[in-house]
Amino acid sequence: MEIPRKYLLSPILSLILLSFIIVVVLRPCQLLEFAPIIAGSKPAYSVPLDSLRTKLSSENQLHAVGNSGELRRNKFRNRTATRKVGKLEQRLAAARAAMRKVASESEGERSNLSVATTARDDSYHRYVPAGAIYRNARLFYRSYLEMEKIFKVYVYPDGDLPIAHDGPCKDIYSIEGRFLHEMEHGAGRFRTNDPNAAHVFFLPFSVTWMVKYLYTPLSFNVTPLKKFVSDYVRVVSTRHPFWNITHGADHFMLACHDWGPHASQGNPFLYNTSIRVLCNANTSEGFNPRKDVSLPEIHLYGGEVSPKLLSPPPDTAPRRYLAFFSGGLHGPIRPALLGHWKNHDENDVIRVYEYLPKDLDYYSFMLTSKFCLCPSGHEVASPRIVEAIYAECVPVILSEYYVLPFSDVLQWEAFSVQVDVSDIPRLKEILSAISEDKYRKLKEGVKAVRRHFTLNRPAKRFDVFHMILHSIWLRRLNIELR
Numbered sequence: 001m002e003i004p005r006k007y008l009l010s011p012i013l014s015l016i017l018l019s020f021i022i023v024v025v026l027r028p029c030q031l032l033e034f035a036p037i038i039a040g041s042k043p044a045y046s047v048p049l050d051s052l053r054t055k056l057s058s059e060n061q062l063h064a065v066g067n068s069g070e071l072r073r074n075k076f077r078n079r080t081a082t083r084k085v086g087k088l089e090q091r092l093a094a095a096r097a098a099m100r101k102v103a104s105e106s107e108g109e110r111s112n113l114s115v116a117t118t119a120r121d122d123s124y125h126r127y128v129p130a131g132a133i134y135r136n137a138r139l140f141y142r143s144y145l146e147m148e149k150i151f152k153v154y155v156y157p158d159g160d161l162p163i164a165h166d167g168p169c170k171d172i173y174s175i176e177g178r179f180l181h182e183m184e185h186g187a188g189r190f191r192t193n194d195p196n197a198a199h200v201f202f203l204p205f206s207v208t209w210m211v212k213y214l215y216t217p218l219s220f221n222v223t224p225l226k227k228f229v230s231d232y233v234r235v236v237s238t239r240h241p242f243w244n245i246t247h248g249a250d251h252f253m254l255a256c257h258d259w260g261p262h263a264s265q266g267n268p269f270l271y272n273t274s275i276r277v278l279c280n281a282n283t284s285e286g287f288n289p290r291k292d293v294s295l296p297e298i299h300l301y302g303g304e305v306s307p308k309l310l311s312p313p314p315d316t317a318p319r320r321y322l323a324f325f326s327g328g329l330h331g332p333i334r335p336a337l338l339g340h341w342k343n344h345d346e347n348d349v350i351r352v353y354e355y356l357p358k359d360l361d362y363y364s365f366m367l368t369s370k371f372c373l374c375p376s377g378h379e380v381a382s383p384r385i386v387e388a389i390y391a392e393c394v395p396v397i398l399s400e401y402y403v404l405p406f407s408d409v410l411q412w413e414a415f416s417v418q419v420d421v422s423d424i425p426r427l428k429e430i431l432s433a434i435s436e437d438k439y440r441k442l443k444e445g446v447k448a449v450r451r452h453f454t455l456n457r458p459a460k461r462f463d464v465f466h467m468i469l470h471s472i473w474l475r476r477l478n479i480e481l482r
């Protein structure tokens with residue numbers, strides 16, 4: 001008896017379906033290993049974006065978003081593009097595998113690294129991270145080398161000056177301009193002009209310039225900022241296919257201005273899905289450390305770091321003050337600090353000022369204090385942290401909901417002190433209780449970490465520009481595109 005053809009076909013169909021399930025449904029799970037192995041080795045990287053990755057990889061997300069048919073067609077219609085993405089993903093998978101290997105090896109070696117070895121510091125070119133300032137120095141180094149080998153950023157050409165392709169290079173938000181300029185005019189090996197070869201796409205606008213050119217002073221109306229961002233995303237997602245493919249998950253913006261997070265609300269996918277590199281990294285205002293990047297705030301008065309901070313005194317020079325702060329009564333934390341400590345220390349070892357008297361010098365205090373108090377102001381980030389590092393004054397972090405910059409790789413405890421805001425009245429007691437030996441180690445840490453907060457023009461390996469890129473790289477590494 002002859003079996004009807006349709007019954008013959010069904011096993012073949014099930015096979016095809018099965019392989020489809022294996023390829024499409026199970027493959028992303030393999031990737032998830034990256035997270036537990038790394039998370040398992042104690043602090044290590046805290047980035048894993050499993051939920052984001054799952055979202056991107058699963059059908060659910062595409063349905064939930066609506067227009068799913070159209071998106072899927074966009075995704076697979078252009079075969080050239082799809083094939084290239086496959087190749088990019090292969091390289092990223094190899095980088096993940098190399099990092100996984102290091103992560104699993106380094107368990108036993110970590111103690112050796114943090115105790116015995118100090119970083120070989122001959123030059124930026126031969127620098128090998130080592131020492132207590134890293135969560136896992138070898139893993140960071142491997143990740144950094146992989147980044148140097150393959151990571152490529154595409155900078156959208158769209159948008160006009162002054163708000164796009166430029167940013168401030170003086171004053172408190174200068175990191176915005178310095179990063180933008182480095183990305184646009186430097187960035188050599190990391191920049192690609194071929195979007196099909198890019199791992200991430202940069203939206204090169206400046207929120208500080210939006211505030212300067214679009215905001216009506218004292219109106220407290222951030223709508224024009226949101227509108228600019230919304231328009232920008234609309235333009236690039238219409239002119240280029242890349243935004244729609246991932247809903248912006250492999251796109252990033254960078255803003256140091258306090259209103260960066262507000263501006264990013266201009267597009268819900270930018271806010272929820274893209275990598276937002278922000279100084280205002282307040283987790284209770286939507287900053288998501290799993291996909292967003294905390295950006296250090298660096299205050300460049302005339303466009304440069306003050307010469308005083310370039311040559312801190314030798315270790316043998318005494319630091320006569322225990323702690324120093326000077327700054328306005330802004331935000332939720334400083335009232336407690338100024339309330340307790342302004343003009344309040346009888347032995348004169350804690351110097352806390354609201355406005356520094358004209359005859360006293362801010363940086364001289366930093367250079368002659370053991371600890372520099374860095375409370376949040378209107379927003380969580382403070383330029384004092386980087387200034388303290390330059391001045392080799394151990395930063396004392398007084399903040400809530402703040403994700404510290406580069407905390408995926410840096411062990412902040414090794415070069416700073418975090419004091420709970422509720423312990424502000426006990427500041428003197430807490431800082432006095434830090435032994436001379438412990439203080440010496442913290443100061444060594446501060447000196448060792450300086451290179452990661454240094455701005456160079458052009459940028460040099462392991463400096464702040466590269467640390468920002470590395471943070472973006474880590475987040476991109478955790479997203480798989482298919």
Ligand SMILES: *[C@@H]1O[C@H](CO)[C@@H](O)[C@H](O)[C@H]1NC(C)=O
Binds near residue numbers: 080081
């Ligand atoms: C696919 O995309 C690439 C780059 O975006 C483009 O050069 C190419 O012409 C596209 N091919 C088709 C068939 O649309």
Ligand SMILES: *[C@@H]1O[C@H](CO)[C@@H](O)[C@H](O)[C@H]1NC(C)=O
Binds near residue numbers: 108112
């Ligand atoms: C740690 O250092 C000791 C001595 O310096 C060495 O014998 C040992 O093999 C090291 N451990 C690892 C895991 O490298």
Ligand SMILES: *[C@@H]1O[C@H](CO)[C@@H](O)[C@H](O)[C@H]1NC(C)=O
Binds near residue numbers: 237238
């Ligand atoms: C991306 O999606 C938007 C809205 O869904 C659409 O208007 C736009 O044309 C799409 N872009 C491309 C390049 O297809």
Ligand SMILES: *[C@@H]1O[C@H](CO)[C@@H](O)[C@H](O)[C@H]1NC(C)=O
Binds near residue numbers: 268269272
């Ligand atoms: C973004 O996240 C918010 C809060 O979780 C949610 O209400 C909104 O629908 C999300 N938007 C998109 C486009 O996913």
Ligand SMILES: *[C@@H]1O[C@H](CO)[C@@H](O)[C@H](O)[C@H]1NC(C)=O
Binds near residue numbers: 331377378379380400
């Ligand atoms: C962080 O966000 C929370 C919630 O909006 C806010 O109460 C707090 O003041 C913010 N922190 C700073 C320093 O602005």
